[in-house]
Amino acid sequence: xxxxxxxxPATTAAAAAAAASRPIRxxxxxxxxxxxxxxxxxxxxxxxxxxxxxQFDPQPFHLDDDAARASLFGALSASGWHTCAMAMRMxxxxxxxxxxxxxxxxxxxxxxxKPVFPGDVLRVRLTVLQAxxxxxxxxxxxxxxxxxxxxxxxxxVLTMTGWGxxxxxxxxxxxxxxxxxP
Amino acid sequence: xxxxxxxxPATTAAAAAAAASRPIRxxxxxxxxxxxxxxxxxxxxxxxxxxxxxQFDPQPFHLDDDAARASLFGALSASGWHTCAMAMRMxxxxxxxxxxxxxxxxxxxxxxxKPVFPGDVLRVRLTVLQAxxxxxxxxxxxxxxxxxxxxxxxxxVLTMTGWGxxxxxxxxxxxxxxxxxP
Numbered sequence: 001x002x003x004x005x006x007x008x009p010a011t012t013a014a015a016a017a018a019a020a021s022r023p024i025r026x027x028x029x030x031x032x033x034x035x036x037x038x039x040x041x042x043x044x045x046x047x048x049x050x051x052x053x054x055q056f057d058p059q060p061f062h063l064d065d066d067a068a069r070a071s072l073f074g075a076l077s078a079s080g081w082h083t084c085a086m087a088m089r090m091x092x093x094x095x096x097x098x099x100x101x102x103x104x105x106x107x108x109x110x111x112x113x114k115p116v117f118p119g120d121v122l123r124v125r126l127t128v129l130q131a132x133x134x135x136x137x138x139x140x141x142x143x144x145x146x147x148x149x150x151x152x153x154x155x156x157v158l159t160m161t162g163w164g165x166x167x168x169x170x171x172x173x174x175x176x177x178x179x180x181x182p
Numbered sequence: 183x184x185x186x187x188x189x190x191p192a193t194t195a196a197a198a199a200a201a202a203s204r205p206i207r208x209x210x211x212x213x214x215x216x217x218x219x220x221x222x223x224x225x226x227x228x229x230x231x232x233x234x235x236x237q238f239d240p241q242p243f244h245l246d247d248d249a250a251r252a253s254l255f256g257a258l259s260a261s262g263w264h265t266c267a268m269a270m271r272m273x274x275x276x277x278x279x280x281x282x283x284x285x286x287x288x289x290x291x292x293x294x295x296k297p298v299f300p301g302d303v304l305r306v307r308l309t310v311l312q313a314x315x316x317x318x319x320x321x322x323x324x325x326x327x328x329x330x331x332x333x334x335x336x337x338x339v340l341t342m343t344g345w346g347x348x349x350x351x352x353x354x355x356x357x358x359x360x361x362x363x364p
Contacts, residue, residue: 014341017245047362049311055267055271056268056271056277057270057271057274058271058274059278059279059283059285061285071284071285072284072285072347073285080194080269080285080286081266081267081270084266085234085237085239085263086236086238087266088238088239088261088263089237089240092239092241092292096241097240097241100253101241102253103241103243103253103254103255103262103294104294105264105293105294105320106215106291106292106293106294107292108290108291108292109288109290110288110289110290110292111287111288112285112287134215141346153213165254178339182273
């Protein structure tokens with residue numbers, strides 16, 4: 001569970017040390033096309049919703065109850081970028097920090113399908129869509145995944161398709177095939 | 183300039199009040215297709231980079247100098263989601279908070295083209311690509327914009343195409359045409 005409040009400096013240093021020290025369990029070769037993982041539980045708090053919006057997306061409907069009631073969302077809701085960030089944190093905690101993740105070139109088809117409200121509990125469902133070697137870097141493979149963020153009612157509130165770069169357990173050789181479901 | 187540190191509660195309340203009180207200058211009808219706006223200046227600090235990454239994207243290359251040097255980025259860099267959030271804040275400060283913005287259904291083709299490093303100063307260039315009425319809501323129009331985030335070297339570090347919903351100054355009538363460059 002990630003309470004999504006800013007860390008104090010000591011906690012930040014500890015988080016850095018912990019992240020840096022986790023061994024790699026998941027390489028590019030483990031991302032089988034068609035595989036589905038579901039993970040995480042992030043409780044969305046009013047405090048975190050307002051803190052994120054105040055810092056990055058101070059539109060009235062993300063900060064003020066009256067403005068939110070008059071908006072298309074009907075009640076105070078989280079910034080869509082906050083939902084992305086919460087999803088990323090779940091990805092890190094339950095997957096990427098034990099992987100050979102090297103970063104991402106980008107995201108396609110990001111859709112904020114439903115508002116996220118304080119009190120919601122979010123989780124992530126991740127489906128591998130494609131995997132292929134990275135032509136320019138033999139030690140790196142690319143994986144395209146479908147992210148779905150669901151709330152406690154099993155409603156999908158966000159979808160997006162992300163590309164990730166992952167270190168390969170063994171560098172590419174001519175004729176290598178991408179991983180697939182056995 | 184947004185220093186991207188979390189606001190204290192009093193500042194949060196003040197931000198909410200200020201946001202809620204700004205008059206609307208820009209309606210859907212003002213978003214002429216082809217128009218370009220450039221705005222913002224956000225100085226990326228090491229503290230804000232590590233604070234965001236600690237909270238939402240604690241991958242070692244966003245937190246730790248040694249890990250970052252060994253990564254594809256070559257030095258400590260901001261989470262891509264942090265770059266999105268900083269761009270959103272510039273959009274709010276210099277445009278959306280004086281607009282009839284009603285939120286966004288989504289983003290296409292988000293690309294993190296170059297790393298963002300502490301010390302960088304970012305700005306946004308926004309180009310209107312399309313505008314059309316929202317069929318289901320006569321008081322709302324849709325606008326598709328190309329976002330480009332540039333650094334102090336005029337390098338484009340992020341691009342994305344976003345859809346925005348904006349209140350119309352006058353509700354739709356049959357046969358209305360979308361706004362265009364005069």
